Amino acid sequence: MKFTNNCTPEYLLLAAIFGVHALTQTISQKIQPASPKPVVRMRGIRDAIVILKQADSDTAITYGIVRKLIDSKKLSSIQAGRKILINLDELLAYFNMEAR
Numbered sequence: 001m002k003f004t005n006n007c008t009p010e011y012l013l014l015a016a017i018f019g020v021h022a023l024t025q026t027i028s029q030k031i032q033p034a035s036p037k038p039v040v041r042m043r044g045i046r047d048a049i050v051i052l053k054q055a056d057s058d059t060a061i062t063y064g065i066v067r068k069l070i071d072s073k074k075l076s077s078i079q080a081g082r083k084i085l086i087n088l089d090e091l092l093a094y095f096n097m098e099a100r
Contacts, residue, residue, distance in 0.1 A: 041088040042078070045070075048088050052095075061095065069094065 043051065045066050052059050069075040070084065075094060078085045 014016060037048055042085040043088045044083050048091055051088060052091075066091065 045063055048066065049061065049063060052061050066086070070077045070086065075086060075091060094100065
């Protein structure tokens, strides 16, 4: 069995325990990275309204309407200090608008 000088002591120990063939096959297998989770776009109510107005300048959706949806539990929200954060994609889906 031939070892090169660039083998680490850890590799040599593992090779002695598991055998060189099993170790090289394990190392040569490609490890698939975990699929990335989609980023949740959390926005303040006023910021979400600005994005809605960019998508549709004539929208009638206002701060008060979004607040009523939150208060009636039709739209989930998170309180961050004094700011209320909502999921922008959930808001767009509620009004059946296209997510951009």
